[in-house]
Amino acid sequence: MVILVTGGSGFIGSHLVDKLLEKGYDVRVFDLIKPHREDVEWIKGDLLSKNDLFRAFKDVEYVYHLAAIADVNIALSRPELCVQVNEIGTLNVLQAAQSFEVERIILASTTWIYGRAEGIVSEETPIPPPEHLYTATKIGQEYLLMTWNKHYGLPYTILRYGIPYGPRMRKNMAIAIFVRKAMRNEPITIFGDGNQGRCFIHIEDLAEGNIAALSERARNQIINIAGDEFITINRIVNELRKIFGEIRVRHEPPRPGDFRGAIISIEKAKKLLNWKPKIKFSEGLRKYVEYVRCHS
Structure with missing residues (x-):
């Protein structure tokens, strides 16, 4: 079985590729950027090029579609590119x-689509109606997959x-x-309380959750894959204090547009996929600090 990962050289995609290879799958990466490892097939290509995509889809059984403009700042500074890559790029993937x-x-997709809930x-x-261009394109991607399924029967x-x-x-x-x-030892800015x-x-x-979604039980389903702890900004700072000792904090007024955040239910993923996160935030943060120290 060949599994194609669009955006397989990015942050999430590269970890998904690692997990797929670890579990013995044949993996192909479709990305403009070279993967971080050499033992994976790489098709250098652009989502906006149908020819590139058609080269990548030969013998493919499953596709993880991660390639997108995911940085909200780039989405705002280059809105046309964001819409083209996220919307037209997804349409090209569906056609291929x-x-x-x-x-x-x-x-x-992203839990950002729940907006200010x-x-x-x-x-x-x-x-709810999106408040950000990036979110609008992610909602659009979801609807493209669902309507494509209704028109042509392609499972998603x-x-x-x-x-x-x-x-x-x-x-x-x-x-x-x-x-x-x-x-x-620089101060961390906290906006609001x-x-x-x-x-x-x-x-x-997250990578394990993606693997679990290969199950037939995930066919034509929408599933949240999120952490099971609601982590506040204050909690992040307190966990960092446990690692680094005293940390200076600078408090600023709340920023316009900030919201408290929602608790994302992952009950469906637990029941349908038998998946739940295993790494507690305190452990994951320490692991990330170790990684940054090793790569500084």
């Missing part, structure tokens, strides 16, 4: 999958990721910024 009679496409949200929670699985952290994460992500500031939070998920747990 249909042409090559792929068994199923597994989409990397508070309390507990599940896959049944109504999706939509995975709504919580906020991932861990080795190889982008340096402009909150946890990465906080860790490096702690290492340099610090009780806003997210259901962070360690990248290894």
Whole structure:
């Protein structure tokens, strides 16, 4: 079985590739950037090139579609590129999958689509109108897969990721910024009271959740894959204090647009996929700090 991972050289994609290879699958990476390891087939290509995609889809049975403009800052600074890659790129992937009679496409979506919902949200929670261009394109991707299934019968699985952290994460992500500031003994800025939070998920747990989604029980399903702890900004700082000792904190007024965050229900993933995260936040943060120290 050949499994194609679009965006397989990125943060999440590279860890998914690691896990797939570890479990004995034949893996092919479709990305503009070379994978971080040599023992995987790489098709250098662009989502906006149908010719590139058709080269990549030969003999493929399952597709993990992770390639996207995922940095919200790039989405705002280059909106046309964001819409083209995330929407038209996904349409091109669907057309290639249909042409090559792929068994199923597994989409990397995001819990950001729940917007400003508070309390507990599940896959049944109504999706509000998006407040960010990036979120709008992720909602669009989900609807493309669902309507394509209705028109052409191509099976899908939509995975709504919580906020991932861990080795190889982008340096402009909150946890990465906080860790490096702690290492340099620089003050960490907290906006508001610090009780806003997210259901962070360690990248290894997220990769395992993706593997679990190969199950036939995930066919034509939408599933949250997130951490089972709601981690506030204050909690992150306190965990860093356990590692580094005293940490200076600078408090600033709340930023416009900030929201408290929601608790993401993963009950469906537990029941349907027999999956749940194994790495507690305190352990995952320590592992990430060790990684940064080794690569500084």
